[in-house]
Amino acid sequence: MKKTTQCCFLLIILLTRIVPSLSSAVNYTDPTLEPVVTENSVIRQKIIDSQFKCYERMNRAPPYKKKGLFCNRTWDGWLCWDDTPAGRLTAQNCPDYFPDFDPTERASKYCDETGNWFRHPESNRTWSNYTLCNSFTSEKLKMAFILYYMAIVGHALSITSLLISLAIFFYFKSLSCQRITLHKNLFFSYVLNSMFTIAHLIAVVPNPGLVKRDPVSCKVLQFFHQYMLGCNYFWMLCEGIYLHTLIVVAVFAEEQRLHWYYLLGWGFPLVPASIHAVARARYFNDNCWMSVDTHLLYIVHGPVMAALLVNFFFLLNIVRVLVTKLRDTHRAESNMYMKAVRATLILVPLLGIQFVIIPWRPENRLAGEIYDYIMHILMHYQGLLVATIFCFFNGENCSSSVQQQQFCTDNTRSLLTRPHFQAWDCF
Amino acid sequence: MIPGRSASGAATRWCCGTQPALWGIPCCLAQHFIAATACQEADYGAMIRHYCLKEFQHSMEGIGQRLWCDWDETVGTYGELTNCTALIAEKLDCYWPNRLVDEFFVAVHRQYFRNCSPSGRALHDPPNGVLCPFIVLPVLVTLLMTALVVWRSKRSEGIV
Numbered sequence: 001m002k003k004t005t006q007c008c009f010l011l012i013i014l015l016t017r018i019v020p021s022l023s024s025a026v027n028y029t030d031p032t033l034e035p036v037v038t039e040n041s042v043i044r045q046k047i048i049d050s051q052f053k054c055y056e057r058m059n060r061a062p063p064y065k066k067k068g069l070f071c072n073r074t075w076d077g078w079l080c081w082d083d084t085p086a087g088r089l090t091a092q093n094c095p096d097y098f099p100d101f102d103p104t105e106r107a108s109k110y111c112d113e114t115g116n117w118f119r120h121p122e123s124n125r126t127w128s129n130y131t132l133c134n135s136f137t138s139e140k141l142k143m144a145f146i147l148y149y150m151a152i153v154g155h156a157l158s159i160t161s162l163l164i165s166l167a168i169f170f171y172f173k174s175l176s177c178q179r180i181t182l183h184k185n186l187f188f189s190y191v192l193n194s195m196f197t198i199a200h201l202i203a204v205v206p207n208p209g210l211v212k213r214d215p216v217s218c219k220v221l222q223f224f225h226q227y228m229l230g231c232n233y234f235w236m237l238c239e240g241i242y243l244h245t246l247i248v249v250a251v252f253a254e255e256q257r258l259h260w261y262y263l264l265g266w267g268f269p270l271v272p273a274s275i276h277a278v279a280r281a282r283y284f285n286d287n288c289w290m291s292v293d294t295h296l297l298y299i300v301h302g303p304v305m306a307a308l309l310v311n312f313f314f315l316l317n318i319v320r321v322l323v324t325k326l327r328d329t330h331r332a333e334s335n336m337y338m339k340a341v342r343a344t345l346i347l348v349p350l351l352g353i354q355f356v357i358i359p360w361r362p363e364n365r366l367a368g369e370i371y372d373y374i375m376h377i378l379m380h381y382q383g384l385l386v387a388t389i390f391c392f393f394n395g396e397n398c399s400s401s402v403q404q405q406q407f408c409t410d411n412t413r414s415l416l417t418r419p420h421f422q423a424w425d426c427f
Numbered sequence: 428m429i430p431g432r433s434a435s436g437a438a439t440r441w442c443c444g445t446q447p448a449l450w451g452i453p454c455c456l457a458q459h460f461i462a463a464t465a466c467q468e469a470d471y472g473a474m475i476r477h478y479c480l481k482e483f484q485h486s487m488e489g490i491g492q493r494l495w496c497d498w499d500e501t502v503g504t505y506g507e508l509t510n511c512t513a514l515i516a517e518k519l520d521c522y523w524p525n526r527l528v529d530e531f532f533v534a535v536h537r538q539y540f541r542n543c544s545p546s547g548r549a550l551h552d553p554p555n556g557v558l559c560p561f562i563v564l565p566v567l568v569t570l571l572m573t574a575l576v577v578w579r580s581k582r583s584e585g586i587v
Contacts, residue, residue, distance in 0.1 A: 045502075048509060049502075051509065051532075052498075058533055058536075059536045059537055075524055075528070075532070077523070077524050125525075126525070238576075241576055241577055242580070244577070245577065256580050257579075260575070260576045260579045260580060264572060268572050271565060271568060272569075275561065275565055279553075279561050283552065283557070284553075286550050294550075294552055295552050295562070298562045299562055303565045303566055306569045307569060310573050
């Protein structure tokens with residue numbers, strides 16, 4: 001499940017690992033044959049730290065209990081290897097000491113049938129296979145750059161289209177029903193979210209000097225970034241609750257009071273963001289709070305996923321009501337399903353469901369790349385998608401007159417009584 | 428970057444003047460033990476115990492037993508111990524690390540770091556007892572808040 005929430009940060013993981021240190025890449029002929037001691041102090045520090053942890057583990061772990069030959073636990077200079085049965089190839093993730101080592105790749109070590117670790121034929125020393133760690137780095141770097149620029153372009157386009165939509169919503173004074181008010185707030189939270197994401201991507205991610213200096217401002221930026229992420233998803237939840245109340249619960253649909261929606265959308269996300277800031281400062285106070293290797297991120301992502309799940313159930317319920325209402329009005333089946341599907345598809349980007357339905361990143365490299373591209377498009381172009389569907393494509397909605405708005409309000413009010421149900425035109 | 432293993436005949440180039448004596452090991456003495464062609468494990472084991480361990484013990488006693496678990500205090504000494512074993516391996520034409528190094532360090536850890544937390548110096552998550560409440564609480568509050576908003580929006584409709 002960690003990969004799920006970190007899909008958003010895959011790019012940032014790659015960039016913080018690879019791009020900032022590119023200018024200081026360590027050069028050596030074959031990392032797998034040369035001795036493992038290096039001069040660079042930061043890298044050495046990490047390695048010494050891993051060495052300490054390894055020997056502690058070797059000291060404290062119970063002795064090997066299974067029968068048969070096995071290779072003894074060992075420290076190979078970079079990674080710790082446990083007792084392994086003879087004849088088995090064991091693997092673990094590559095270390096992150098060097099800029100061109102990709103920690104998502106696997107390093108392996110073979111324990112041969114005689115219970116000794118594999119020795120490299122050239123040097124006759126025990127040898128672990130780190131070749132995969134830096135063999136695809138240049139392609140991955142290229143792809144990381146593509147994804148990075150895609151993200152920036154996506155957020156910029158989202159901001160532009162959302163601002164245009166907001167301008168349209170504010171300009172046409174007749175568009176002042178409550179649903180549109182919620183849309184305005186949702187769009188505004190999308191705009192702020194995109195702005196903070198762009199600020200983070202441009203100012204912090206490619207700037208290792210800033211990260212090293214670790215000023216308070218970059219932690220404050222990260223705090224607001226988490227807050228806006230929460231706002232984004234909680235406003236989507238507000239839209240879901242509003243629609244659910246309107247369609248499923250309301251029979252005599254009076255005007256709802258929006259104060260609670262404002263509280264949930266703008267006020268409540270402060271709670272997980274603050275708790276995350278406090279926990280991060282206390283327990284995992286890394287530079288600029290950039291690391292995604294911590295479970296403390298779930299303090300923000302947990303409520304976001306809970307909000308998405310609740311939204312998902314509201315959506316299912318709304319679709320169920322829509323479909324049953326269709327059936328009651330005796331329309332042709334194909335028409336019915338088409339309309340239901342259209343309603344669902346319009347609601348999906350609104351409610352951010354894609355994060356619930358597509359959680360797992362495939363292990364296969366090509367499939368993983370395709371997954372990354374799709375996820376990045378869905379994440380960073382979401383604002384553009386929402387603005388397009390709710391403003392630009394929904395022509396009658398955005399240029400509606402008072403009459404149209406009255407028709408919209410009337411329809412949703414009497415959805416249970418009118419024979420021809422056209423509530424989805426208002427979406 | 429320490430260069431690769433030297434050929435046996437070139438072992439004599441490791442004289443005192445060319446090696447930085449970071450830890451004060453009388454490196455000239457090491458010349459007496461330079462192996463001819465292969466790694467003499469017994470010699471290596473003896474050397475690291477004789478030279479590296481002595482220096483390490485001296486430093487650790489200087490730091491004081493109370494601070495042995497303080498990684499910030501001991502990291503320098505630990506690093507020097509590692510360097511020392513690596514350099515002697517270089518001189519004896521052994522590859523580093525090896526089985527003897529493993530045994531050596533396990534013994535060092537058993538003696539000096541037995542009572543320390545095994546996590547080292549890197550940042551790590553708090554224990555589960557602290558982490559879980561931090562995560563579960565916002566989720567529960569979220570669900571409560573959602574229920575509250577749904578309930579309040581129902582009530583304002585006049586629907587009970």
